[in-house]
Amino acid sequence: MLDQRGLKNTVIRLVVGLMVLILTGTTFAHAQDNLPLAGRYTGSKVLLQGQVVDSVGAALPGATVEIWQADVNGHYDHPADSDPSVLLDDFQYFGTATTNQKGEYAFLTLKPAPYEARPAQIHFKVKMNGTALLTSQFYFVEDRSEAEQDVIFGSADDALFLKTTADVDADLADDGIRLAAGSIVLDMNGGEPDVLTPTTSQAEGPYYPVVDFSSYDNNLLSMAVNDEPVRPIHRPGEFPIGTELTIAALREREIAGSEITFEQTLANGVGYSQYIASYISEGNKIYGLLTVPFGDPPPEGFKAIVFNHGYIPPDSYQTTERYVAYVSTLASHGFVVFKIDLRGHGNSEGEPTGSYFSPGYTIDAIAAFKSLQTLDFVDPQGIGMWGHSMAGNLVLRAMLVEPNIKAGVIWAGAVYSYDDFAKYRISDPSRPASGSEQTPSRRRSRALITLYGEPDSARPFWQAVSLTEHIDYLQSPLQLHHAIDDTVVNIGYSIDLSQVLIEHNKSFEFYQYGGGGHDIDSPYFEDAMLRTVEFFQKHL
Structure with a gap:
């Protein structure tokens, strides 16, 4: 039987x-x-x-x-x-x-x-x-x-x-x-x-x-x-791959900072000391350049800025190179500046996955923000973010996820709706030619586009990762800078974003420059930096 x-x-x-x-x-x-x-x-x-x-x-x-x-x-x-x-x-x-x-x-x-x-x-x-x-x-x-x-x-x-x-x-x-x-x-x-x-x-x-x-x-x-x-x-909101990039998933995620370790003392700047410092993000040790103003901090602590670099080939990235004038200007005006080396850059651990198709860099920036809050000479309620180019996407995403970021400044930023990426693309000569090198970032973007098609906010996945589709989460003021002759990132990215900010009644400033290119070089650099300093002084 x-x-x-x-x-x-x-x-x-x-x-x-x-x-x-x-x-x-x-x-x-x-x-x-x-x-x-x-x-x-x-x-x-x-x-x-x-x-x-x-x-x-x-x-x-x-x-x-x-x-x-x-x-x-x-x-x-x-x-x-x-x-x-x-x-x-x-x-x-x-x-x-x-x-x-x-x-x-x-x-x-x-x-x-x-x-x-x-x-x-x-x-x-x-x-x-x-x-x-x-x-x-x-x-x-x-x-x-x-x-x-x-x-x-x-x-x-x-x-x-x-x-x-x-x-x-x-x-x-x-x-x-x-x-x-x-x-x-x-x-x-x-x-x-x-x-x-x-x-x-x-x-x-x-x-x-x-x-x-x-x-x-x-x-x-x-x-x-x-x-x-x-x-x-x-x-709801789950996808076969890429769910971790969606705004909903990032807002649900617990992103932690850590204590900041002072690894090395560097030569002083004008009015500030400089250090190589590190913190932990998703288990990775992330390094960066940390500036601290001379003198005693105010009773509430120094105001601080998480400074996020744009695309630089990871293999050639150096902590103390690039953005020297930017950091020096902010630091000499009394801000603590933490210019972080995003994962996979310099000595930072992890894989350089890019900002547009992976949440890793955004997590590094938010972890840096929370790590700065642990310093007894920093005002934990007075921290903002600055980002250039690729990091414009990072800064806006971070502000949608972490409402305690008090202000954000973006220079020549890109990729906010993802429709704009399909429309304008990126033309960066420092990036490897298509097909010449399969970087982690390129592999990731290829996987998502293969599965979900070209970016189109009418499609559920691209809608879920779009920053402009979730702009109502933006609570803090934003300042945008872009040169009309930028040949790397089309100024259309910033123009389109400004229109969304207007439609949603968000607090922002948008400055267009007649020259200066992708880095907004002199003679436009000085005006852009002055506006950046004044904006942070007002809102932090």
């Missing part, structure tokens, strides 16, 4: 070839099982979902994803494991799903227990047209320390840690189910440069399944043969 597992497997084998799971919906479908889910498992229930993409970010529909795992007691359904009598009667142990047109898959399962010397994990294999392309496993982020000591995978990549949350939707929360998201990147592009890092593979382990996966569906919590397929859910 067949037990429940045997009955299910036998019935499914009879109809294999007729029953193919295609994930086409956008909502979660509850299991159609006669037994209640609650109380049957000691492990937490998990909706495991993600996307299978190639290394340029394109979705891979029709891929087969197979998973297998231990149960809540650390046992596998495998001949090499313990006595079969210890296995759970109402847990499936194996699952298979076929990705939908967006490359998405989903499984309803539970968090496994650790087994032997290995942490909790869900193994997976991905196939295309019957050919196995990848074998690997996902870990749970709360088990990171154990995963990093895993005897099989001692150097677990961040991509292998599931992004988990209990904040899903009412139905899932009522059933005690948490969402666990894990995307899988296959290297399918031959000689093409990778945009996304392929998921790390491993050899098949000791409990590699000896079953026919076509006998299993994607609901591991039900032994019924007539389950409705488990479908991925979509949370």
Whole structure:
């Protein structure tokens, strides 16, 4: 007589070839099982979902994803494991799903227990047209320390840690189910440069399944043969890649600063001392030039400015070079100035991902802002930001995310709506020619444009990352400067932004210069700097 597992497997084998799971919906479908889910498992229930993409970010529909795992007691359904009598009667142990047109898959399962010397994990294999392309496993982020000591995978990549949350939707929360998201990147592009890092593979382990996966569906919590397929859910504002760049995601994120370390004392400037200093941003040690006015600070502390550089080739960037006159002018007027070396520049740790298509530089700037607040000679309520060129995008994004930035000044800034990027582009001769070098920034932009198309605020993703679409979050005054003969960043960027600021009744100033080029050089530089100083003096 067949037990429940045997009955299910036998019935499914009879109809294999007729029953193919295609994930086409956008909502979660509850299991159609006669037994209640609650109380049957000691492990937490998990909706495991993600996307299978190639290394340029394109979705891979029709891929087969197979998973297998231990149960809540650390046992596998495998001949090499313990006595079969210890296995759970109402847990499936194996699952298979076929990705939908967006490359998405989903499984309803539970968090496994650790087994032997290995942490909790869900193994997976991905196939295309019957050919196995990848074998690997996902870990749970709360088990990171154990995963990093895993005897099989001692150097677990961040991509292998599931992004988990209990904040899903009412139905899932009522059933005690948490969402666990894990995307899988296959290297399918031959000689093409990778945009996304392929998921790390491993050899098949000791409990590699000896079953026919076509006998299993994607609901591991039900032994019924007539389950409705488990479908991925979509949370508002979530995208397969790039969600971290959206304004909503950045506003929800907790961006922390750190204590500032004075690394080196430099020669004094006129009226101020100079130091090489560092702080921590997202675990990266970020360096910068820090100026401090001579004399005792006012009772509330010195006013301060986070100074953000424009594009400079990361390999040639030097902390004490470029922007010398800009920093000197601000510092000699009594401001603490922190000219930070954005990640990947100079000695700063991290990857130079650019500002337009990655949030990294924005996070560095906000972390610098919060780090300045820890200095006892700085007024924590009197800190502004300055940015040039690429950093114009950074400064405005930071001001939308962190309302305590008291004022912002942008010189020759670019990319605010992302529609403007499609309209004006950037013409910077210091950047590598297209196709000559696959920089982190270029790889990132290519991945997003491949997946979402050219920037167009009518499309949900580009609308979600657009700064002008979220301009209502701007609470502090903004000052814009741009030369009409700027051949690197078209003045149209600033003109279009000023129109949005007018339409939304925002406090701002906009100065256009008859010459000076991208850096607003003399004889226009002196007027632009004077206006910058007066603006910060007024609003900080």
